[in-house]
Amino acid sequence: MFYKNVIVASMFLALAGCNGSSSDSSDNTSQTATAKQFTIIDGYLKDAQVYVDRNANQVADENEVVGTTDENGQITINNVSDGQTIIAVIDAGTTTDQDFGSVVGHSYQMASNSSSSVITPFTTLAVKQNISLADVASLVNLPESVVSGDYVNAQSEDADRAHLIARSATRTLSDLSSSDDDMLDNFADFRDSAAEVPASQLDSVNLEINDGKITQIAAKPTLKEFLQSGSLTSFSLNEFWRHLCEDENIDSSAGENCSGLGDGSTRWTFNLSDATNPTVIVTDANDSETDTYQVKFDINFAKGVNAFSLAWVENGQTKTSEMKDNFIYTENGLAIAVSVDSDLQLYTTANTNQSLTGFTAITLDESQWQGKTLYHLNDTKQISSDYPWKAEPQMTTVKPTVIATSGSIQFGNTQYTVLQETPDLYLIKDANNHPSLLIKDKGMAERLMSDWKKMPTDQPSN
Numbered sequence: 001m002f003y004k005n006v007i008v009a010s011m012f013l014a015l016a017g018c019n020g021s022s023s024d025s026s027d028n029t030s031q032t033a034t035a036k037q038f039t040i041i042d043g044y045l046k047d048a049q050v051y052v053d054r055n056a057n058q059v060a061d062e063n064e065v066v067g068t069t070d071e072n073g074q075i076t077i078n079n080v081s082d083g084q085t086i087i088a089v090i091d092a093g094t095t096t097d098q099d100f101g102s103v104v105g106h107s108y109q110m111a112s113n114s115s116s117s118v119i120t121p122f123t124t125l126a127v128k129q130n131i132s133l134a135d136v137a138s139l140v141n142l143p144e145s146v147v148s149g150d151y152v153n154a155q156s157e158d159a160d161r162a163h164l165i166a167r168s169a170t171r172t173l174s175d176l177s178s179s180d181d182d183m184l185d186n187f188a189d190f191r192d193s194a195a196e197v198p199a200s201q202l203d204s205v206n207l208e209i210n211d212g213k214i215t216q217i218a219a220k221p222t223l224k225e226f227l228q229s230g231s232l233t234s235f236s237l238n239e240f241w242r243h244l245c246e247d248e249n250i251d252s253s254a255g256e257n258c259s260g261l262g263d264g265s266t267r268w269t270f271n272l273s274d275a276t277n278p279t280v281i282v283t284d285a286n287d288s289e290t291d292t293y294q295v296k297f298d299i300n301f302a303k304g305v306n307a308f309s310l311a312w313v314e315n316g317q318t319k320t321s322e323m324k325d326n327f328i329y330t331e332n333g334l335a336i337a338v339s340v341d342s343d344l345q346l347y348t349t350a351n352t353n354q355s356l357t358g359f360t361a362i363t364l365d366e367s368q369w370q371g372k373t374l375y376h377l378n379d380t381k382q383i384s385s386d387y388p389w390k391a392e393p394q395m396t397t398v399k400p401t402v403i404a405t406s407g408s409i410q411f412g413n414t415q416y417t418v419l420q421e422t423p424d425l426y427l428i429k430d431a432n433n434h435p436s437l438l439i440k441d442k443g444m445a446e447r448l449m450s451d452w453k454k455m456p457t458d459q460p461s462n
Helices: 121-129 133-140 157-172 183-195 223-227 442-452
Strands: 021-024 033-040 049-053 065-068 074-081 085-090 108-113 205-210 213-218 232-236 265-271 279-284 290-300 305-314 317-320 325-331 334-339 344-348 374-379 393-398 401-403 408-411 414-421 425-429 435-439
Touching: 033 085, 049 074, 065 074, 108 121, 121 133, 121 157, 121 183, 133 183, 157 183, 157 205, 183 205, 183 213, 223 290, 223 305, 223 325, 325 442, 334 442, 344 442, 374 442, 393 442, 435 442
Parallel strands: 021 074
Antiparallel strands: 033 074, 049 065, 049 085, 085 108, 205 213, 232 265, 232 344, 265 279, 279 290, 290 305, 305 317, 305 325, 325 334, 334 344, 374 393, 374 435, 401 408, 408 414, 414 425, 425 435
């Protein structure tokens, strides 16, 4: 289920600039200060901001930042003193979890004492509850050597069970300064539920807690796992691309519609069983045209690339598509990619089409929406205007209400149907079948907006 990086033995050498970012944490203490390397782990977390809590207030103050982690989740900090707290800030939409190769969908913070070489949910529990890692190990019924170390790189059932508890617990973490009344109980519940998971399934499930009840859900997939999870449907959040016509007699840029779809909605069936020749069958939404392509993966966590493009043979020559979708968010059932022209492209396991039928209606719990602040991402561009392919994305802060009679939500005098939900967002549509996103975390919403706004003025080639 997860990518496991092989970390060389030198990862613990306290040499500035070795295997990670290097930063200074100068402190006016009389204690001996040394350089030390830390690894930030849920999976390994790239681009997490790291702080040294010099004033011991358990807050990541602006003047305490020392740098960001590299692709192995590592950072070397100069002048670290005994007894200092190291804080890692994980920003939704910015920090990448190398377990999956996509950005995290919610923001949270973790911490550890400077005596530790790792910063994890377990060290965070120790800091927030002011207990030792031996106490944490006893609480979760795992060896202290596993709880206090790099359980991602370790090869044992105990390490896999620790990984399950840790990645599940991150969904309950927020700022270090937030209330921690339920923290011990949550870890105890995760411990009990993880103990019931067979060893063979520890990498394939997550534990989710709601109202004190734990349920098992499928673990977040890697890109390749998502792509081969079944037939997928892709469509753009840009109205122009969703209504692009293959019929040259219909002018979609002038607002005319068409029954046939071009780039608007396509179905993808991947066959990745042959690692040397992965393929995909691409079918338009009307099942009128089917093509088979070779899949070219470009997965380079260090450069933030988690993408694929297509290749085919034409007149004896191999050609490669100029279009490449870089996946920045992947969850069970739904993924979001940014194309080379900065369009937001959604991939879903629902067998849908341009009108976004095919989704199973989501039962809405009114109590879960009360007072909830979300971030609405929407293309407000009219396709009949200039440069119709260039979206006009807009992000607004909303507090939806549930319309009990229709099972829909409403904000801004418009009603929306909720089509799909992940732990981090909702896919919705209005009465005109226009899709948009409701994002739970502001940082995630801002990342998507930033990428979406980069769309060029010139219409890109296919």
